[in-house]
Amino acid sequence: MLIKSVFFSLTLLGASVFAPMQAEANGNSPGNFGDGKPPVSGFISHDELSNELQKIERSSQGTVDVDVVGHSNQGREIYKATVGSGDKVVLVQSEIHGNEKTGTKALLQMLQQLGSNNASDMRELREELTIVAIPMMNPDSSELNRRGNDMTWNEVVEDFPQLEGAPSSWNYYTYTNEFWDYASNPGFDVNRDFNPDLDYTPQPEDFPGASAEPGWYITPEAQTVRDVYKELDEQFGQVDVFVDLHHQGEYLIDGTDDEVTLSLSGVFVPDPNSDEGEKYSEYADNYNEEFSKKLNVAAYNALQQKGNSPFGNISLYPQNLDLPGTALGSFALNGSGAVLFEVTGQTQTYGHQRMGQLVNAVELGLYGILDSVASGNVYEIDADDYDDIPLTDR
């Protein structure tokens, strides 16, 4: 029962919804609203990821190109896998939260397919798109099967001596409870460490910060993804699409008894062109909410086409967020079409078959996005269809 209730309250990107309350309650555990410790059976370790990527690169005969683009704070490799030679760029990452694991499996399945399948639809994707995957972008948290990375505030100050004497950031976990021992092994929520100013360097006056303020790129994991993003930006002029793969709690589709399979979202900050988003006005020309909405509809439609099955139970994640420190918020402000996947709960509770279904749902949604961008069909989608995706009951 305990586990069950923990799963129900587990929340991922949306931890922010509860974060201020929680942060005020005990000061040092923002963003962790009772997320429990699930088993990891059926998912892959960082070592296995390394082997899998090598195998995929080899069997694709170079169609998939795997590079080490950085290292976690504990020195684990962060990989980038690139496939395709088109001029539209799609960047996808998984496991920024290490206890949200279906995305990594979905990315490996997709890379395997994109690298070795010569069917015409796969060839078209490779010709039209440059697909860049960063699976398990936060490997230290994956190894610990928890949300936070594995890094102390003292290590941050060693890297950025100007922060000597500044308060530690609000997303720094040092608490202990029945599931987590951040006290003896602290870490940061890396998905609050992004900043829409890709050249930002940490300034002491910007700490401790808050959920509705940008992050600082103090973690090597966020720095690595930022660097990949900047490099693609320079090479292609724009990262057209950014997708971030997460898990959430267990919910129902609003107004039904149907359990949500996954939730989607394309809105993470108030529109810089609106009064509410005025603080982001310098990004107003880049920001493209309409395109984000179209991409979400493309993923939604691909899943709906599977008909009456778990794949059909797709909902919209809560809207009206202001999360500039998330990778999605920061990159959306830089002009990328942005898509959040939030897979239901901890898949292990359903056994391997259910886990396989959820991995396949993620993969199916991703192909919906890839296909629509490669074919150009995404531009024909009515962005207003986004608002017709059923809400999540939460």
Ligand SMILES: [Zn+2]
């Ligand atoms: Zn998450």
